[in-house]
Every structure is written in C-alpha cells, then in structure tokens.
Amino acid sequence: MRAAAQVAHTPVPSTAPRARRQHRPWTRRLRTAGWTIAGLALASIVWTLVVQTGRFPRELFPEVPQIIRAGHTLWVDGLLADDITASLQRAVVGFALGAFAGLGAAIVTATTAAGRNLLQPVLRLLAPIPTIGLVPLAILWFGLGESSKTLVIALGVFVPVWINSHAGLASTPEDYLQAARCLGASRAQTLARIILPEAAPDIVAGLRVGAAMAFVLIVVAEMTGTTAGIGYRIYQAQLFSQADRLIFCLLVLGAIGALCDLAIASITDPLTRWAREEH
Numbered sequence: 047m048r049a050a051a052q053v054a055h056t057p058v059p060s061t062a063p064r065a066r067r068q069h070r071p072w073t074r075r076l077r078t079a080g081w082t083i084a085g086l087a088l089a090s091i092v093w094t095l096v097v098q099t100g101r102f103p104r105e106l107f108p109e110v111p112q113i114i115r116a117g118h119t120l121w122v123d124g125l126l127a128d129d130i131t132a133s134l135q136r137a138v139v140g141f142a143l144g145a146f147a148g149l150g151a152a153i154v155t156a157t158t159a160a161g162r163n164l165l166q167p168v169l170r171l172l173a174p175i176p177t178i179g180l181v182p183l184a185i186l187w188f189g190l191g192e193s194s195k196t197l198v199i200a201l202g203v204f205v206p207v208w209i210n211s212h213a214g215l216a217s218t219p220e221d222y223l224q225a226a227r228c229l230g231a232s233r234a235q236t237l238a239r240i241i242l243p244e245a246a247p248d249i250v251a252g253l254r255v256g257a258a259m260a261f262v263l264i265v266v267a268e269m270t271g272t273t274a275g276i277g278y279r280i281y282q283a284q285l286f287s288q289a290d291r292l293i294f295c296l297l298v299l300g301a302i303g304a305l306c307d308l309a310i311a312s313i314t315d316p317l318t319r320w321a322r323e324e325h
Contacts, residue, residue, distance in 0.1 A: 276299045
C-alpha cells in the first residue's frame with residue numbers, strides 16, 4: 047500500500063511547458079499588439095486634450111475625428127491606395143538596391159586588404175554627407191523621373207547598411223578564422239559559414255535602419271516630379287494648409303514603415319536567434 051501511495055503521488059511529467067513554449071510567440075504578439083493599441087489610444091487622448099485647451103488654432107491642430115474623416119476622403123477618392131502603391135514601389139526598389147550595394151561593399155571593405163585600404167577611406171568620407179543634400183545632384187544627373195528618386199533612396203539606405211555590416215563582418219573573432227584555416231576552409235567557405243553568420247545581427251540591424259531611412263527619404267524624393275505618393279500628398283497638404291490630411295498621411299507613412307520593419311525582423315529571425323539565445 048505504501049508503495050502504491052508513493053507511485054500515486056509521484057509527479058507525472060507534464061507536457062504543459064512544451065505547450066506554453068509553442069504558444070509563447072503568439073502570446074508575445076498579442077501582448078505587443080495590445081500595448082500598441084494602448085499607446086495609440088493614449089496618444090489620441092493627449093492630442094485631444096491639447097486641442098481642447100483652445101490655445102492652438104483648429105486649422106493647424108485638427109481633432110482626431112477630423113483627421114480620420116480626411117483619411118476616409120482620400121480612401122474614397124482612390125488617392126490613398128494609389129499613393130501607398132507608388133511610395134511602396136519606390137521604397138522597395140531603392141531599399142533593395144541600397145541594401146545589396148551596402149552589404150557587398152561591407153564584404154569587400156571588411157574581408158579584403160584592397161577594400162580596406164582603398165574603398166573604405168572613400169566611403170568614410172562620403173558617409174557623413176546628408177543624403178537630402180544629394181537630391182539636387184540626382185535631379186541634375188537623372189532629371190525628375192523615377193531614376194533620381196530611386197537613387198536618393200538607395201544612397202540613404204546604403205550608408206547604414208554598409209556601416210553596420212562592416213562593423214559586424216570586421217569583428218569576427220580571430221580564433222574562428224584561425225580554426226577555419228586550420229581545417230582547410232576556403233575563403234568563400236569561411237565567409238559563408240563563419241563570417242556572415244557571426245555578423246548576422248549587425249547586418250540585420252543595418253537593414254532595419256536602412257528600411258526606416260527609405261521611408262524618411264521617400265517624402266523628400268516625392269516632393270518634385272511626381273503626381274502620386276505619400277510624400278507628394280504630404281507636400282500638397284502643406285501647400286494648401288490641410289493639416290488634417292498632412293497628419294493622416296504622416297501616420298500612414300509611419301504605419302507602413304513599422305510594418306516593413308516587422309516584416310524584416312520576422313524574415314531574419316532565424317538568422318539572429320542564436321545571438322538572443324546566448325544572452
């Protein structure tokens with residue numbers, strides 16, 4: 047009987063922790079969504095309280111319902127969908143070109159002597175130049191068409207991608223490189239299996255900063271030579287003192303940028319998971 051009682055009171059391994067681990071990502075996403083909604087609600091309340099003080103003109107500080115109505119009008123007229131499509135196309139193309147060029151340049155400057163001695167000093171000299179200052183030069187070279195807009199965005203993306211990627215690639219522990227050489231790994235194998243995985247967190251950080259920069263520059267790129275785009279709509283709203291439209295378009299631009307950042311983080315999560323597990 048005593049043995050039976052001991053067996054009865056022996057804890058049985060439970061699968062509950064495993065189930066919790068499986069549902070934890072969804073729980074985390076729901077919690078993040080909840081906090082995001084709460085933050086937006088709080089911002090709306092603060093904005094409403096500021097407007098209700100009457101110290102600011104309603105034409106420049108519209109109420110939240112007025113901003114929503116302005117966005118609804120843009121959607122019903124079909125302008126908002128066209129603007130989002132045009133801006134996304136320009137941002138994606140510019141981001142892809144800038145990210146590819148930035149990562150390629152980082153590989154050259156971090157892993158080759160020629161790139162480190164010849165290319166890196168030039169890029170360090172050009173990196174501090176504000177991308178916005180290159181807009182007149184891009185228009186002078188390529189006119190007011192899509193090429194100049196793509197170039198401006200690509201240059202803005204290139205700088206953070208190159209800086210972060212170079213820092214990550216150049217900081218690969220020397221012990222790893224020596225071990226690879228001792229095992230007879232070629233330079234391509236060392237790059238693919240050691241250097242790039244080790245630098246993945248820095249590369250991903252550069253891509254996320256570059257994506258944010260793409261949406262910052264889309265406003266500047268679309269101010270001239272276009273009739274569609276979120277940046278164009280913001281510029282037009284400023285010209286005609288339509289603060290409600292301007293604020294709504296800024297919010298849309300921020301939402302698109304945040305969704306793109308989440309997409310990059312989700313896609314690259316398997317590449318950087320090891321770094322989080324170490325900590």
